Amino acid sequence: MTEQQLSPGDDAPEFTLPDSEGKNVSLSDFRGQSVVVYFYPAASTPGCTKQACDFRDNLADLNGAGYQILGISPDKPAKLAKFAEKEQLTFPLLSDEDKTVLTAYSAFGEKKNYGKVYQGVIRSTFVVDPEGKISAAQYNVRATGHVAKLIKDLNLVF
Template sequence: MTDTTATTRLQPGDTAPAFTLMADDGASVSLADYAGGPVILYFYPEAMTPGCTTQACDFRDNLGSLQGAGYTVLGVSKDSVAKLARFREEDHLTFPLLSDEDLTVHRLYGTWGEKNSYGRIVTGSIRSTFVIDADGRISHTFYSTKATGHVAMLRSKLGIS
C-alpha cells in the first residue's frame, strides 16, 4: 500500500528541520555538521535515472563556484546507501549523497507527496531544493523543480557568477 500522507511545505524564514542520515560512503551526516555555513540541500527522486543524473552532474560541474561562495551541497533521495555509492562512483559526484529510505526527512521538508508525472498523479519524491543559511534558517525554497537548468537558476537567485 502506498503512503499518501501529506507533508507540509516549508517557507523562507522557517528553521530547517534537523536530521542525521547515512551518506554514500557509509558516514553519518547531520545538518548540524554544517552549522555556521550555508547549505544547499536538494531532494531528487531516484539515483541513476536520466533527470536525476543530469541534475547531480550539474551540481558537480558547478560545485567550485558554489563552494567558492561558501555553500555546501547535499543531495537526498530514498535510495539505499549502496545505490548512492554506485551513483557517486559512476558519475564522479563530488558531494555527499544521503539516504532517506524511510522518508522521514522527505516528510520533514515536504518533499514526499502527490506530484504530476507525465500526466499522471502519483505519490513520490518531489524534486526540491532548499537553501539554508548559516543560522539554520531556510532562505529559499524551490519545490517541483526541473532537473535541467536548475543549478543555473539557483546560482542566479543566489547572485553566484
C-alpha cells in the first residue's frame, strides 16, 4: 500500500466528486458538521447494498445526532443513480472513477481473496469532525452489522 492509513487527529483529505446526478459535492460543503464518509467497492452488489440500506435505515437517527453520510465508490454517476433509486437511498453517493479520493484515504490497495492478491477497494469508514479532522478511521469493515457497530463506537443512543 503506497498511502499511509489515516488515524484520528489527521486532516481529512479534501475532495470534490460528482454525485449520482452529476452535481459536485465537496467535503468542505459540510464544514461545521460531522460527516461519516464510507467507501464501498461497487453499487448494487449484495454486501454494498446491505451496507447502504443500513445507512439508509439509520439515516434519520444519524442526521438527528448531527452526522451527515457520504458514500463513495469507483462507480459511474449513472450506476449510482440507479442504485440510489432502486434502494431509495437519500444520502449522497459520490463517484470516484479514477480512485484519487479512495487512494488519499488509503481505501484502495492490496486485497486478498481465496489466496489471490489483487488491487481493489478496501471497505472503510471515516468520521470527519466539524473542523475537518479524522475522528475515527475504520479499515476492512464488514458490510453487515457495520452501521450498528459505528453507532455503538460513536456512543450514540437512539
